[in-house]
Structure formats: C-alpha cells, structure tokens
Amino acid sequence: MPDTTTRTMWRDAPGGLVPTRTSRAEGWVALLPTGRLSAIAGALFAAGLIYWPSSAALAGLWSDTENRAYTHGYLILLTSLWLIFRDRRQVEAAPLRPQPLALLAVLPLSALWLIAWRAGVQDLHLVVLPALVFSALLAVLGWSVARVLLFPLGFLYFALPLWGDLVGILQHLSVEATHALIWLTGLPAYVDGNFVHLPAGSLEIADGCSGLHFLIVGLAMAALYGELSRDSLLRRIAWLCLMGGLAIVANWLRIFVIVAAAYATAMKTFLVTVDHYWFGWLVFAATFAAFLWIANRSAGAHGPESVKPLPAATTGRRSSGLTVQTCAAALACMAVLPVLIYAADLRRPAAASTVAIDWPQQQGAWQGPQLQPATAWRPEFRSATASALREYMDASGRSVELFAVAYRTQRQGMELVTYDNSLLGDDTLRLLDERIVNTRAGAWREATVMDASGEQSIIWSQYRIGERAFVRPHASQLWYGITALASQPVSSLLALRTVCESGCEPARTRLEAAASSLLPTLRLKTAQQEQEPLT
Template sequence: MFKKISVQSLFTISLIILFAVNTLVLLTIFDEWNSDGPYSHGFLGIIVVVYVFYLQRHRLQATNLSKGHYSLALACLVFSLFVFLVALLSSIQQLQQLAFYSTLVSLFFCFYGWKMLRAFFIPLLMLLLIMPVWNMLQLPLRELSTQAGVWGPELLGIAVDRDHYRLSTAGGMFDVDPACSGLGFFMVAALLAFCVSYFNKLSTKRTLNFLIISLAIAIIANWLRVMIIIVVGTYTEMNHFIVHDHLTFGWIVFAVCLIPLIYIARTFFEERPEDESQELIQPETSDESSLNKKQASITLIVLITFVAASYWIPSRYDENYAFVEPSLDNYQLVSRDKPYSPSWKPYSQGATQERFSYYIDKSLGFQVYLADYYKQEQASEMIFVENYLFDEDFWTEIAEKKLAVPGSSSLSQANLVVLKRSAHRYRLVASWYVINETVTSDKKMAKLAEVKAALIGKPGATLVAVSFDFDGENQAMAEQQLSEFIDTYLNSNQS
C-alpha cells in the first residue's frame, strides 16, 4: 500500500487530518495570537519556528523504529488522542490546545523516531512556548508583580496599601490584573533564550544558564513597569498617559531591558565551534531509513479511529432535552417556565433554553432559574467565563462561598453568592449543575460528568440557580431558609 509513498507524504497526510479536525482549536490559538494578551508574540514566534524547521529539513529522515520505540511512540499518540477526546467532550479549551500539540509531537515520533525527535527538540519546544497553554504561570507571576508594586514605591517613600491585587496610594488605585502579570514578557524571553541556544549551538548547561538570565530579566522588566506606573500615577494623580496605556509602555520597558540581554548573549554565549556540534547534525545511516509499512498503517488507523470517535460521540444527543422541575408540596408555585424575569438577569451563553419559576411560602419568595443545554460545546456550556448569575451594574458581590444542604442525599452543598443592591436589599444566589442525573456544585466533577454523559449519548445538562432576597438583617437565617428550600426542591418528586 505504501510502497511508493514516502514517509514525508504519510506524515503530511496525518497533519492534514489532524489540522482539519482541530480547525476550531487552531482558531482559538490564532485568536490568542491576535489579541493584546500574553501570547501576542505567537505569529512572530511561528515564523521563527517554521524557519528553524526549514533550516533543519535536511535532517528529516524516515526511521524503521524498533518495537520498543514504536510501542512508546504509539502509546504517546493514543494517550494524546484520548486527552484530546476528553478535552473535546468537556469543552476545556487549553486542554484541547495542549492535546493538539501533544498529538502533533507524537505523530512526529511515530513516523520519524526517537533520534529525529531529539534532533528537533529545540524547534518543537519553541512551538510549545507560543502555544496559549501557560496561564497557570499567571498566578505566581501576578503575585510577584503585586508585591513588587508594594516594595518599589515604598522604597521611594510612597505608602502603598494592598487589598489582594488592588494597590492604593495617595494618588490613586491600581489593579494588578492577570494581564499585568508579565506572562507575555516571560514567554518571549523563554523563546528568545532557545533561539539563541539553537543558532549559537549552546550546550544544555549553557542553554539553561541563559534561560535563567532571560527569565529573570523578563520578571524584572515587569516589576519595573508596575513600579513606574504606580509612582508616576501617584505623582500625577492618574493623569499620565502611561497609566492608561500601560500595555504599550510595558513593551517599551521590556524592549529596553532586552538591550543588556542581547549584550550578554553576544558576549558570554557566543557560537560554539563547528566541530563540537558536528555529531548533532549527522544524518541517520541508510540501513535505518526505510519506513515500516505496518507501523505507518497502525499510526494512521489509530489517528483515523479517534477522529471518527470525535465526530460520532458528540453527534448523539436529545434535541428535546429539558430538565423536569419537581413538584413542591410545601411551597406554592406562582409561575413556571417563564422565559424572562423582571428582577433577575443571569446569562448562560449557548443555552438551549432559559426558564424562570417562582415559589412562595408565606412571606418568603424563591426564584428558580434553569439553563438547559441539550449538548455542550466550546463557548456554549454551563461552565464558561462569560456566564454570570447577576448583573454587575445593579448588584455588588459581597461574598462567594458554599451553602450546606444537610437534608439532601444528592447534593451536600451548593455554590452561594451574596449580593447587595442597597442598604436594605440583599440577595442570595445558590447554584449547582445537573448532568444526566448527576447533581454537583463542583466544576471539576461537573466536567467529569459531562464526559461520561457524552460517552453514553446523554449529554443533556442544566444549570440550576435559586435566588432569595432578604433585608440584610439576619444573613444566617436567610441562608438556612434558602438551604431548606433547596433541600425540598432536590428531594421532591419530579412533576
């Protein structure tokens, strides 16, 4: 079958299949690259990566993998595709992006072998550095930048009060948002370090040394940006342009900090002599250059099987899915399945339908909000960053915690948000998720239940939220009354 087909052609076919299946994933990556966020260097980075691959094209050579190496490569491919399938079914964007990269590397491993994977380690690592999968670094970098925003101005005699990530001085208030963490500088510095390592043919030890220096300079550059903005904003009472256009100012500071980094690279990390790196560019011997037809067949079959599964599994759903509300004996139903509420405006993007019901018990009133999804997809799901349970223009969040539901066997606690609108108007909003009879308030468990439900062809899910207004005098009593209503709601028979 593959007698006249080269390994490059088969690898190209595999890439075309992989890219076609991951079109939406690629679009999310391009969106991150096209934004003002920490991955805005992506388009420039991919040009560098492609150029490095082009320079090393003569080293690409098919390898007849040993059984041990191919078993490892195939295991990596199967695992990557499995993670991709789970990420697809659970609509976790960054996990999909990471699985896409892992699958790409695994395919490279399957077709070209371990030696080629090692030879192309630097460009593959550079590709990983421009993937938008590094958000977990924002938290520690943000913490360091916030602390630097306290220490720096105080060294100049400016008193700074810190409230989480909000810094207050006599001249104004400064929020150290996730975008101010310096993650963009951090990733650009890492990419630059490996570029220098590749073009200067640095050893592993010297590469790590230069990487540490580059990352340190990137962190210091962001500290300087934060400190300068706070100092200038304080003395100008927030009227200087760098306070408002801190993004452009930050890149200017980073560019200035690159000057000593470039000097260090040219002075202390010069190119290695050619003979030291000669071993690294020797091609494979000719007796190992033939492609094993069986290995190629298995690789393509595994890829196509998972591709088929990624289309077939999500295609099974009930278009008529809707959560059936229970019939409550102790509460009077005033209205049910109303598409709109005049006093409550939550938002669930991509919901199949949104419904409101209202229950009363003597002087107590409880409003129930249901957001049904007959299936969930990326950006059309219960757990999504743009969804909200209250309008921030009318309500201020006081606290976010868990509400115990001791009488329920299906739900031990619900998510609770405490809101305030005026001195005598407060609101409690409790919420949880229902996925194929699984009831939970935990987002991770909801995602796991989402995957299980999709696998058995019943992906229907509903966000359930209950609001209860009170005067703010006795919050503990209000929480107890809300908990009792939820307990009754969960334990009643469905009508």
C-alpha cells in the same frame, strides 16, 4: 569541469562552529526535502487537517488583538518549523528504528482530544495536540529521530493557552510590587485592591497588566537561546529562570513608570489617554538585551560547554528507510476516532430547538413561585438556552431563591463551565467560603457569601449532565465530553440561595427542604411545539 566550492555548510564542534567545504550542487541537494522530512511535514499537515477545531481555535487565539497574550503564536510556529529544517541533517543521519508501540499512545490521546473538544475545554484539546503528533512521529521514525524533534515540537507549548492560570498570581505580584515602589519613592498615591489612586484620578492594574504575555515570550526566547547555543540542561534552566525573573520585574517597572507619568501629567500622559501597549514592548526589549549581556558574560566566564558534534552531512539523497505501512498505520490511528465522530455528527439529527424549565407549584407549605424576585443575586451565564430565577416562601415566610440554567448543546463560546459565567453574578455578592456538603437531598456545592450590607447567605449548587449530578464543575464538563460523543445530553446547573438570619444552620435546613421538593424539571421542546416563556 570541477564543481566550485562554497562555505555554506556548518557543523557543530567543541569550541564553536567550524565551516566545512562542500560542493554547491551537494548543498542544494541537502536543502531538498527527504523522506523523513516529508513524513514530519505530512504528520503536521494531517494533524492540522484532522483536528481542524484546534487549528481554527489557534488561528483565532493567535489573531486576537483584544486579548493579546498569544499573538506571538505564528512566530512560535514558524520558529518550530525552522528548527526542524535546521536539524534536517540530524534527522537524516539518526538511525531509523520505528516504535509501533507508540501508536498505543496515539489512540488514547486522540480520544482525550475528542472528549476535551466535545466538552468545550479548549485549553486541554490544544495542549494534547503536540503530544499526539510527537507520539505518531515516534512510532514512524523511532527514538533517535524523535529526540531531535522533541525541542521543536515542545517549543509550540509557548504558543498554547496553558499559561492562563498564572494571570491571577502575576496580577497580585504586580499590585504588591507597585505598592512597594510607591512607598519607596514617596509618590503621593495609594493602592486599594487592584486600583492605584492618584490626586488626579485612578488607574486599575487589570488582568491585562499582569505581564503574562511578556513572561511567555521571555521564556520562549530564553529556551530558544539555550537551544541555539546547545547548552546543557542545567544552563537552559538557568536561562529560563533568569529571563522569567527579568520579564516579571520589567512588567513591575512598566506599571510604575505609567503610574509616575500619570501623576506627573495629571492623568494626561499618552500612556494613560491613548495606549501603553508598545511602551511595554520597549521595556521588554531592553530587558532582553540585558538578558543577552548577562548570558554572554556568564558563558564567557565559564568557558564553552562540551558539545557533541552533529552527525556528518550526507553527500547526497539517500533512502529514508520509511515504509508505507508504518506511515499508513500512524495516519490511521490519528484519524480513525475523529473521522468516526465527524461522520456520526453528519448523520445525527439536529438537536431539539430549546429547553423549557417547569417549576413546581404550591408544594406543601411552600408558596410560590414568584416570577421576579427582588434580590441582589443575579447569576450570569452567557449564551444559555434557557435560564430562570424564582422565589418560594416557607410556612414562616422565609425566602428561598432557586436558579436554573440549561444548555441544549455545548460548544466553544457556549459552555456551562467557563470563566465568563458566574454563579454569584456581578460584584454584589462576595465569596467567603466554599465546600461540598452531603445531605438527604444529595451532594451540593455550598458557597457562603456576603452582600454589600454585610448580610450573609448560603448558595447550594449542583451541575447536571443529562440526569447525572456533579458538584465539581470540571468533572461535569469532562463527563459531558464523554457522553456527547454518542448522544446530545442537556447540560444544566441548579442553585438555591437563602439568607442566614440567626446563624447559617437553620438556613441549611431550609435549603435541604427546598432541594427535596422544589427543584424544577427540564423539558425539551421541538420547533413544532408551542413556544412558551423560558424565563
């Protein structure tokens, strides 16, 4: 009995999509995974398993309902998987030419991932992962197939935390735009810093109001629109610019509407008293509808682009041409370094329980240390193993404050260098200038700060990983990531502060003298040793 036919298979062609007739049995066969699709799925699964710290970090990031900037991550992942499945005919039809040299990129990327993970630089080890998977698939399947996978794997970057540096810029633009809209409309309000002051109260344009989430999702949807339309590169860039601009402007309008509603209701509007999160997405939905209208009109005005037709569908399951040796080599390159480090961690003895900070006593003309100095300087370092602030007096009675903080080991949430830590502490001290200075006591990072009374002071700081000193924080973190692969170095920061009484040059001289003789010593304390106060 002849097979019945149905229009379930489509192919791209210049001028639109054209249905092709295929048997129902062949259609079901085409939906089944092939050797190449299985290799792709295997690489993705292996990466998620081998590099499990990244998988766990992404799960936490995508489920963070407090900081919601990446809660769209699961949708991005599902879309990427669907795009690969959608292009399965191209994956099967492309010539298979493995590129073993690509494995030379897998090993360095794996090493970079390990360093970033050890250093607690979460953004970096997450960003490395898609590139690592792509390199492994390139080695196994070759350039022709890898080109098909380039967009689906690249699309994952819209779910990764590489966009955080835009928060400050977007927040500043939002403040300035709100200021301009208030001026244009004559609303009785004024902007001071990040605050909008109204007769009935004040609103803060905080980090979460920057519109980063809307921007990322908007760019992702614009990129997906260009991919589904199979537009040229220039047109795709145009869609990204258009949607990015619309998302930013929509966030400005969202903030202004909230400000206007707060004024009209004397701060009693639902948008102020309860929540305005979903209101933002309503504004975004209207913005995306405008994007689709503009994009469709633009496409109609310029006519359809010339699109290369997709390779013809195969009429049955055919050999993928893959070899076990190639797949095994790629898997080995992905796994060898992480597995070695994981195994070494299991065999490595537990770290010493704590770190003690030993302060020098009565060094020359210096008097001290005073245990509880009366100072406005209160550095903040979360989850530190030990920290202490002390004060010394020189022969003329001028004060130098010293601060030390140490981490026995670093991991995610317990890092020396992170946005949650602050050498200046709360808002009591304001940074005026920062530079690197080279002295007889070594290189230091110098910060000139001012307190609420207008008094200036200088802070010298230096990061240390084991016995090695750094003045650049990110360099210290990367060095920790390297050394922590084979050992357990203590990470610390030493800082000195003194007031500029008659200019800052005498203060620098005083700091140099203190740095030469008053620096504390860090000492490991095991659980069997007698405990003593660390602060």
